[in-house]
Amino acid sequence: MIIKDDSGNSYDLTEIAGGVYITDSSEFRGIIGRKYTLLIHAGSLEAKNYSYESSPMEMIAVSDIGNLNYEKTLIAPEDTYHKQKDGCQIYLDSYDPEDRCKFYRWNYEETWEIQIPYGVENNICWVSNNSNSILIKNTSILSENRITRLPLLFISDQTDRLMQRYSINVNQYSLNYDEYLYWEKLQRVTQDVGSMYDIVPSSIQGNMHCIEDPNEKVLGFFSVSARTSRRIFIDEYFSGIVYPYLNCETMKLYGDGDPARMYPDFGIGFVLWVLIDATNSKPPYWIMTDDKTCLDCTVRGTKIKPAFWEDPQ
Numbered sequence: 001m002i003i004k005d006d007s008g009n010s011y012d013l014t015e016i017a018g019g020v021y022i023t024d025s026s027e028f029r030g031i032i033g034r035k036y037t038l039l040i041h042a043g044s045l046e047a048k049n050y051s052y053e054s055s056p057m058e059m060i061a062v063s064d065i066g067n068l069n070y071e072k073t074l075i076a077p078e079d080t081y082h083k084q085k086d087g088c089q090i091y092l093d094s095y096d097p098e099d100r101c102k103f104y105r106w107n108y109e110e111t112w113e114i115q116i117p118y119g120v121e122n123n124i125c126w127v128s129n130n131s132n133s134i135l136i137k138n139t140s141i142l143s144e145n146r147i148t149r150l151p152l153l154f155i156s157d158q159t160d161r162l163m164q165r166y167s168i169n170v171n172q173y174s175l176n177y178d179e180y181l182y183w184e185k186l187q188r189v190t191q192d193v194g195s196m197y198d199i200v201p202s203s204i205q206g207n208m209h210c211i212e213d214p215n216e217k218v219l220g221f222f223s224v225s226a227r228t229s230r231r232i233f234i235d236e237y238f239s240g241i242v243y244p245y246l247n248c249e250t251m252k253l254y255g256d257g258d259p260a261r262m263y264p265d266f267g268i269g270f271v272l273w274v275l276i277d278a279t280n281s282k283p284p285y286w287i288m289t290d291d292k293t294c295l296d297c298t299v300r301g302t303k304i305k306p307a308f309w310e311d312p313q
Contacts, residue, residue, distance in 0.1 A: 003028070006035040006056065030224065032061045038208075038222040054222035055178070055207040062104070062174035063096035063145075065230040072236065075157055085240030088155040088162055092170060094147040102140040103180035105173045105225070106152065107131045111306055113164040116297050117245055118275055125297035126306055134187040138180060157240045165312065166234040173225040182206060182221050235312050248275060248294035254285045 001013040001021050011028040013021035030036070035056040042050050070090045078084040092106070108131045116123040135152065139145045152170065155161050175183070185204045206221035251272065273295050276287035293299045 001041070002039045004037045004039060005031075030059050030226070032059055032226060034059055036222075036224050050213065050216075051211045052208055052218060053211055054209075057179070057207070057222060057224040058176055059224045059226055060174040060176060061098075061100045062172055062226040062228055063094055063098075063101065064228045065092060065170060065172050066095050067091075067093040068168075068170055068230045068232050069093075070232070070234055072238065073154075075240070078239075083240045085157040086238040087157055088234065088238060089151060090153045090155070090168060092147065092150045092152050092172075094150075094172060096139075096145040099145045101174040101226075102138065102145065103175035103177060104137045104139070104147070105175055105180075105183060106135040106150075106170055107173075108152065108168050108170045110153075110161065110166070110168050111309070112161045112166040113309075114160065114297055114301060115164055116295065118248070118295060120275070120295040122296045122298050122303060125301035125303055126309065127301035128306075134183055134190060136175070136180060136183045136187065157238070158242050160241060160244050162234065162236075162238045163241050163243075167231060167309070168234075169229060169231040169308075171227050171229050173227050175223075175225065178207060179221065179223055179225075231308065233310060233312075245294055248289050248291060249287050250290045251288040252285055253288060254283050 001015075002010050003013065003023065004010045011023050013023055015021050035058045037056050038054040040052040042052060068090070070088050073087045073089050075085040075087045076082070094104070110129045110131075112127055114125050114127055131153075137147060137150065139147065153168070155166075182204065189204070204219075206219060208218040208220050208222060210216040210218055272288040272290055273292065274286050275289040275295055278285050278287070289295060297303070
């Protein structure tokens with residue numbers, strides 16, 4: 001697999017995992033304004049020695065993300081039986097006064113801290129999640145190349161993302177017109193599922209073609225983008241957030257010996273863990289749980305604190 005540019009240079013890619021290829025960063029860096037082509041020598045496929053090539057793709061400059069902010073939103077007001085429920089809407093602003101990039105795409109990675117409310121060994125972890133929606137924008141139809149209050153993500157009360165501390169890192173990519181059309185078609189497929197007029201994903205034409213057989217249908221798109229990023233942290237209190245540890249305390253057992261001897265027999269495969277060991281109480285007891293997420297945060301995340309994580313001031 002090779003990347004070629006319009007100045008006659010070529011760069012080999014190295015496979016580091018199944019289907020994952022990288023270049024040597026000391027030799028290859030994308031340059032704004034230069035065009036790049038991907039060349040794949042697929043070897044023998046069904047007794048055919050085929051090669052595949054992309055259309056030349058220009059790297060277009062992309063502006064910085066101007067603002068990345070959020071607003072607390074009211075989902076449901078407080079009433080006699082329920083607390084107020086809050087949500088969080090995250091917005092993005094961007095402006096390119098030089099009018100270089102007219103087509104944009106965004107993705108993001110969320111990270112949030114979770115704390116188990118018991119004195120267990122693994123009680124603080126971090127969970128991460130990548131965006132899975134297609135976020136694109138065309139500014140060529142606007143009077144100026146400005147994006148204001150673009151809604152990126154809404155966080156509802158049905159998740160504990162905002163319970164402790166939350167962070168989001170947003171990436172902004174430049175697109176050329178052909179790639180924008182490709183993402184727009186994919187967006188329609190994901191949003192219009194269920195209609196008799198749906199676009200079949202396999203019918204979306206990319207920019208790859210077979211050199212030996214121009215009539216062969218080739219899927220996929222070779223993308224060349226500049227990228228800028230911005231991160232924010234959210235520490236504000238949000239009311240009514242779902243509490244994941246509400247039903248942790250499954251059973252209370254009394255005794256002064258090994259709690260394993262007093263486990264009720266619920267049959268093969270049923271497991272209880274000690275959540276609270278109060279053997280020094282009078283009378284001594286144990287609080288048991290049948291949900292491992294109640295005593296081990298690594299079920300959901302990692303104990304390794306992210307390098308970018310900042311403690312609140």
